[in-house]
Amino acid sequence: MEIFLDSALIEEIRAVKKLGLLDGITTNPTLLSKTGKPWKEAAKEILKEVPDKPVSLEVVATDFEGMVKEARELAKMGDNVVIKIPCTDEGIKAVKALSSEGIRTNVTLVFSSLQAMLAAKAGAAYVSPFIGRVDDIAYDGMLVVEEIVQMFNIYGFETRIIAASIRHVDHVRRCAQLGVDIATIPYKVIMQMFKHPLTDVGLKRFLEDAKKAGISIL
Ligand code: G3P
Numbered sequence: 001m002e003i004f005l006d007s008a009l010i011e012e013i014r015a016v017k018k019l020g021l022l023d024g025i026t027t028n029p030t031l032l033s034k035t036g037k038p039w040k041e042a043a044k045e046i047l048k049e050v051p052d053k054p055v056s057l058e059v060v061a062t063d064f065e066g067m068v069k070e071a072r073e074l075a076k077m078g079d080n081v082v083i084k085i086p087c088t089d090e091g092i093k094a095v096k097a098l099s100s101e102g103i104r105t106n107v108t109l110v111f112s113s114l115q116a117m118l119a120a121k122a123g124a125a126y127v128s129p130f131i132g133r134v135d136d137i138a139y140d141g142m143l144v145v146e147e148i149v150q151m152f153n154i155y156g157f158e159t160r161i162i163a164a165s166i167r168h169v170d171h172v173r174r175c176a177q178l179g180v181d182i183a184t185i186p187y188k189v190i191m192q193m194f195k196h197p198l199t200d201v202g203l204k205r206f207l208e209d210a211k212k213a214g215i216s217i218l
Contacts, residue, residue, distance in 0.1 A: 001179075001183060003022065004022075008034065009187070012187040024050075047078045087110045106128055110127055110130065116159075149178045163182070168192070
């Protein structure tokens with residue numbers, strides 16, 4: 001499973017890059033607003049830091065013409081830019097047009113397997129089901145992801161699934177169990193993935209025993 005960072009904060013991007021685990025970046029207007037910088041400056045900074053992995057930037061127009069125009073502009077910012085398009089009828093039309101121009105899209109705000117199917121049929125490179133926001137309305141967001149994985153396997157869609165709106169490590173674990181292509185994960189959750197209390201306890205014991213036994217490697 002590929003690990004994308006769901007963030008526009010350059011410090012977080014650099015930190016995950018240093019871990020050697022960064023496969024791509026996803027942003028949205030909310031995440032860009034958190035940088036406190038003008039959006040274009042923040043986006044350029046991200047693309048400079050990550051020039052060779054997919055970076056999703058989202059349109060803000062909601063009509064077909066507007067989305068296509070914005071997507072073309074965003075695509076000029078880098079070969080690795082992927083255009084996030086909301087899953088509406090106008091959005092899906094835009095995905096179809098953009099994919100015929102060779103512009104890669106990531107259909108976002110997906111909350112059902114039918115929406116994911118429409119995105120795949122329109123030629124989206126990626127589809128982003130939101131897990132946490134479905135959980136927020138008292139349903140199980142993972143069930144939506146599971147349906148999408150099954151459906152894409154049945155039909156052999158090439159569109160890749162990016163599990164988004166991930167709130168905790170168990171979302172990541174369940175995505176990996178399902179064979180989801182990509183999880184886009186907030187920085188805090190990526191760091192939590194390293195943690196296990198038994199690792200801490202075990203390491204403490206090994207270090208104490210190494211000291212007792214006089215083990216010193218170098
Ligand atoms: O990238 C979009 C998505 O991950 C948003 O997550 O936590 O705002 O629902 P959240």
